[in-house]
Amino acid sequence: METEQFVRSLAATLRPVRRLRPARWRAVLWAVPAVLCVSIGTVLLGPRSDLLSRAANPQFWLQSALLLIVFAASSAIAFRTSVPGSEVAGHVRALPLWGLLVWGFVLAAGAWAWESRGEAAAGGSGWICVSRIALLGVVPAVSALLMLRRAAALRPGWTGSIALLSAASLAVVGTQMVCARDDPWHIFVWHFLPAAACGLAGVLLGRRFLVTSRSGL
Numbered sequence: 001m002e003t004e005q006f007v008r009s010l011a012a013t014l015r016p017v018r019r020l021r022p023a024r025w026r027a028v029l030w031a032v033p034a035v036l037c038v039s040i041g042t043v044l045l046g047p048r049s050d051l052l053s054r055a056a057n058p059q060f061w062l063q064s065a066l067l068l069i070v071f072a073a074s075s076a077i078a079f080r081t082s083v084p085g086s087e088v089a090g091h092v093r094a095l096p097l098w099g100l101l102v103w104g105f106v107l108a109a110g111a112w113a114w115e116s117r118g119e120a121a122a123g124g125s126g127w128i129c130v131s132r133i134a135l136l137g138v139v140p141a142v143s144a145l146l147m148l149r150r151a152a153a154l155r156p157g158w159t160g161s162i163a164l165l166s167a168a169s170l171a172v173v174g175t176q177m178v179c180a181r182d183d184p185w186h187i188f189v190w191h192f193l194p195a196a197a198c199g200l201a202g203v204l205l206g207r208r209f210l211v212t213s214r215s216g217l
Helices: 002-012 023-045 058-081 095-116 127-149 156-178 184-209
Strands: none
Touching: 023 058, 023 127, 023 156, 058 095, 058 127, 058 156, 095 156, 095 184, 127 156, 127 184, 156 184
């Protein structure tokens, strides 16, 4: 009798579960508004006056391409890893980090070439760039975590990390269209490092906010 009452009490507390869309569609449903949000924010902040001439520089396209690859790979893998039984191989899961490292290497090589030509980096603080990255990335980051929370990430730290890295990399693309500084050291310190910091912060946020599983990274 006690067992039957226990089963009935459990049945009484059950709630209907709404099936989520496939991970790839959820990634698209997040990525498209995120791009739109950052694009509008970039226009409101005011793109740099020489953006068209800067776009003729291959370095600009290379860095933008790397950031967009990090954005696309991170968003796809974050939503994929939020679904139990839909895990991806370790080397695929690490693609966003490889993209980030390649971007850092490109910046380091550019800084070496910059100094070898005797061009000194401009002084001044770059906190304005950090604030731009935060401003452009906060809505995509929060919306990504809210969408991922509805799933069941088996690696909440990792999923949170690459979700924030995806939002940050997109925000950096917008920031680099606004920032008037071209020297690689500025971009490394005030663009690359904040993006990497967002990825690290995502580990902690994922472990606290995506609490379905606590099985580590």
